[in-house]
Amino acid sequence: MGQSQSSEPAKEVPIEDLSHELALRFASKCYTYLEIAHYKDNFKTLADHQEDVEYWKEDTLCRFLALPEPLHAGPVLYHMCTYLGAFPFPSLAPCILTREATLKVITIMTGRYKKILRRGDQDKVKLLFRSLAVFDRRASISSPREKPNMDEIIKEQLPDDMLKEREIDTATSAHATASGFAVDEPANDDEDEDDDDLALAALDSLDAIEVFRHDQKTDRKIHHAIVPAENLKKLVMLLLLIAEIEPLTPVGVYGQSLTQERLQALSVSADAVVAAFDPDPQSNGVRYSNFVKTVTTTTPCLFEPFSPLFEHFLFSKNINLNKHRGQPDPVVAVEPRRSPIYRSAGDGDGDDGDTIFNDTLLSQISMSLRLFTPSGSLADIFTSGARFNQLYSTSSHGTSLSSFSRQVLSWQSGTLMLVSGSHPDTANNLITLAAYLPERWHDPSSGPRNAAPSRDPSAPKACLIQLQPRQATFPENSYNRSIPVSYFSTKTGIALGCVIPQQSRTHTVQQAPALGSVSLLIDTDLTTATFQHDGDAGSGAFVTDPGLETAQTHNGQAAQPKKITFDIDSLEVWGINFPTDEGEDEVTKQKKRLAWEEAEAARRRGVNFGGDQEGARALLEMAGLVGDKAGNRSGGSV
Structure with a gap:
């Protein structure tokens, strides 16, 4: 009998059952029991009902997440969820957001799937593209606001052979469908894996995405699908x-402060980000290859805000373990994180209205950049605890390199430099660049600083970012050994990624730096800058952006020029500070250094030379305290 049973062919498991098993695995392996309790309470409180099925509509999702209505991002996000809820079977999408489907959406959006699924981000990028894409046969999707019918949607998506099997085995299929909230069922964590169940074994790793091959039609269609640029812009603005x-921060607090000025700033930044995806001019859509290339190289942190956003599902206002029986619920006001942008402690108080650095621009930078923390690890800008303190700006300190030297070179840690200007050859006449320099600026009086061959490979890496007219990211070239990332001289200006000529002792005129493959050169009066992005120029201190390089090669006149000389409207340098409880932070040290320099300059001015002003100045020049030999020291005036 045992032999006859073993010789029977294995019964194929319906994909609905596999989807149900994956939801159970996520619930038991990726969440605590308390988190599941919070999630179930949130879902059940707002769920609509149709027969035995609990589900969420688009309005419910938007209301729970408090998505700001002016952004119009709710339908786009809901469309994504109806696809991700069918994971890992695209043939079941779009699905109804039942309790199981929504749990899978949360698991993917928060990245918790990594606890049991081996593979990672690139497969997630493919998932996100599918969830945003519009296929030819579904170019017009009916509004999810209408009462959905699960059987009709699944029948529409199933292949013919699976549809016939479904009609034959109606009872089994109906049972699998009705168990939409089977997350409530307990899972046996100690149960051994069934080695014969190849489908569940595949679902135990992100190799499970290979299950997409069950639906080969969908795999072929991915190269003919597009993400509408308009939908992508709405999502990027959010x-x-x-x-x-x-x-724990409610999204509603961001919507309350959403002024018309902020909406305009979000729209401008979103246009630059979407431009990095190179939408097709005819269909106005983003193809799969461009989507993957941009997300993985130009904007690697683009979708990271989804994680804390969907963590909101795991906190219910109805469950409070600190509440005593019979007492009213305590009112807890949760405010958004305070902006990390501050004025420098040495500049005093004042209005920051004239600065180009604002929260929207910082959010745009955060999509391309991670900061190096004092612990030696990479972290998101907002979670790193970094503060940005204004050291220098042309609007506040003038266009003098001496002022730049005094304010910036005394800062002993990393900086963020912003340059904004206008150029007639760019799409919107605006060009904005940001440079993240994790190491302090070099003192020009000690001579040129070259890239050290023995530099630690794990040392912090600089990064140059273009924010307008399109987003582009240029990380530091780890293989560079000759071209300095940053260089400053009162005789030649500010250079990022430029080749510094060897200076001859016999010539008093200092040669200007030469542009590198990706470089920025600012002249001595801080009024004109030249930016170059030319992959044909060889390697340099920064790596070229693949998307921008492709656009420059294939888009002809519509592309951004490889070399742009523009007039500077504003130049700012912001010191990056990580406040700690131990000792003085860099802002306090900077304030003390500047105060000491002011006191030293006042002391020098008070020296009595018997009225001989010319002799006094000659003596100070011989001492190297004033004049060209003074370097970056501030000796005051005589």
């Missing part, structure tokens, strides 16, 4: 707005 969100 991500820019909530870039600094925390799991």
Whole structure:
């Protein structure tokens, strides 16, 4: 009998059952029992009912997440969820957001799937593209606001052979469908895996995404699908707005402060981000290859705000373990994280209205950049605890390199430099660049600083980012050994990624730096800058952006020029500070250094030379305290 049973062919498991098993695995392995309790309470409180099925509509999702209505991002996000809820079977999408489907959406959006699924981000990028894409046969999707019918949607998506099997085995299929909230069922964590169940074994790792091959039609269609640029812009505007969100911060607080000026700033930044995806001019859509290339190289942190946003599902207002029986619920006001942008402690108080650095621009930078923390690890800008303190700006300190030297070179840690200007050859006449320099600026009086061959490979890496007219990211070239990332001289200006000529002792005229493959050169009066992005120029201190390089090669006149000389409207340098409880932070040290320099300059001015002003100045020049030999020291005036 045992032999006859073993010789029977294995019964194929319906994909609905496999989807149900994956939801159970996520619930038991990726969450605590308390988190599941919070999630179930949130879902059941707002769920609609149709027969035996509990589900969420688009309005319910938007209301729970408090998505700002002016952004119009709710339908786009809901469309994503109806696809991700069918994971890992695209043939079941779009699905109804039942309790199981929504749990899978949360698991994917928060990245908790990594606890049991081996593979990671690139497969998630493919998932996100599918969830945003519009296929030819579904170019017009009916509004999810209408009462959905699960059987009709699944029958529409199933292949013919699976549809016939479904009609034959109606009872089994109906049972699998009706168990939409089977997350409530307990899972046996100690149960051994069934080695014969190849499907469940595949679902135990992100190799499970290979299950997409069950639906080969969908795999072929991915190369003919597009993400509408308009939908992508709405989603990017939402991500820019909530870039600094925390799991307990309600999204509604961002919507309350959404002024017309902020909406315009979000729209401008979103246009630059979407331009990095190179939408097709005819269909106005983003193809799969461009989507993957941009997300993995130009904007690697684009979708990270989704994680804290969907963590909101795991906190229910109805469950409070600190509440005593019979007492009213305590009112807890959760405010958004305070902006990390501050004025320098040495500049005093004042209006920051004239600065180009604002929360929207910082959110745009955070999509391309991670900071190096004092612990030596990479972290998101908002979670790293970094503060940005204004050291220098042309609007506040003038266009003098001496002022730049005094304010910036005394800062002993990393900086963020912003340059904004206008150029007639760019799409919108605006060009904005940001440079993240994790190491302090070099003192020009000690001579040129070259890249050290023995530099630690794990040392912090600089990064140059273009924010307008399109987003582009240029990380530091780890293989560079000759071209300095940053260089400053009162005789030649500010150079990022430029080749510094060897200076001859016999010539008093200092040669200007030469542009590198990716470089920025600012002249001595801080009024004109030249930016170059030319992959044909060889390697340099920064790596070229693949998307921008492709656009420059294939888009002809519509592309951004490889070399742009523009007039500087504003130049700012912001010191990056990580406040700690131990000792003085860099802001306090900077304030003391500047105060000491002011006192030293006052002391020098008070020296009595018997009225001989010319002799006094000659003596100070011989001492190297004033004049060209003074370097970056501030000796005052005589």
